[in-house]
Amino acid sequence: MRTATISKKDIIKTAIIMIEKGDKITFSTISRKMKITSQSLYNYFKNQKELEYAIVGTVISSACTIAQQKTFGKSGHDGVISLSITFRKMGVRHINLAQFVISHHRTNQYKIVTDAFNELKVLLDRMLESYIESDKLLKASRLIRSLVVGDILNVGTGWFKSPEVRAESSFVEMLNLSLNALKNY
Numbered sequence: 429m430r431t432a433t434i435s436k437k438d439i440i441k442t443a444i445i446m447i448e449k450g451d452k453i454t455f456s457t458i459s460r461k462m463k464i465t466s467q468s469l470y471n472y473f474k475n476q477k478e479l480e481y482a483i484v485g486t487v488i489s490s491a492c493t494i495a496q497q498k499t500f501g502k503s504g505h506d507g508v509i510s511l512s513i514t515f516r517k518m519g520v521r522h523i524n525l526a527q528f529v530i531s532h533h534r535t536n537q538y539k540i541v542t543d544a545f546n547e548l549k550v551l552l553d554r555m556l557e558s559y560i561e562s563d564k565l566l567k568a569s570r571l572i573r574s575l576v577v578g579d580i581l582n583v584g585t586g587w588f589k590s591p592e593v594r595a596e597s598s599f600v601e602m603l604n605l606s607l608n609a610l611k612n613y
Contacts, residue, residue, distance in 0.1 A: 434464065436472045440486050443479065447528050455479075484532050485540030487525060491518055492547045503558040505607065511555050512572050512603055513596070519580035526580050564610055571606050575599065 442462050443453045451457060455476060459466035473479040495514045502510050519526035536542050552569050560568045579599045582588045588595040 434462065434468070434472075436482065438462070439469060439472055439479065440483055443483055444487070444525060447483070447525050448522060450524050453480075478538065480528075480532060481535065481538040481541050484529050485538065485544040487529050488541075488544035488548055491515065492544070492551050494518065496551060499555070503555065505559050507555050508559055508568075508572070508607060509600065509603060511552070512576055513600065515576050516579050516596075516599060519576065520583050523580070523584035527584065530577060530581070559607075560611060564613070568607070568610055571610060572603070575603055575606065 439458060439462070443458055446453050446457065446461060455466040455469045458479075459469055469479070473482065495511055495518075498514045499507055499511045534541075534545065549569070552572065553565060556565055556568050556572075579588070579595070583595045588598070
């Protein structure tokens with residue numbers, strides 16, 4: 429094993445790369461990949477669960493930053509659609525990572541996760557506020573999250589491979605129908 433200066437960020441980055449490749453992450457597999465002792469990871473994370481939630485928080489926060497940049501200057505119905513498509517594309521493109529994040533229960537036990545989910549909520553609510561009445565905001569937010577997560581999982585697992593309907597176009601159509609129905613409800 430080598431002596432190296434590592435950081436939490438290095439460990440998380442290595443773990444994310446491994447998840448993307450479909451590798452199982454444990455302190456042992458990560459340390460082998462980084463050519464360090466697994467014991468040294470305990471200096472940064474008290475256990476595997478803490479590391480996994482650090483990954484979840486990092487991924488959600490990074491996705492929010494990317495989505496903010498891609499939807500800058502957009503608002504209203506088109507902004508909501510654009511934001512939803514952006515999250516969907518990231519999830520489909522990084523399906524192993526998306527499945528990893530989705531498989532972890534929401535918790536307030538780790539500040540990085542709480543902060544990341546608050547960041548996601550603020551981003552989504554701000555976009556929705558320009559389009560949906562405040563009394564329908566929570567339902568609209570849940571609707572979008574359900575459609576985005578559902579589409580990521582369905583596309584990622586091969587359920588939406590019909591040649592008659594492209595997965596992305598059906599996603600946009602379902603999103604439009606659902607948002608219009610909720611707006612006019």
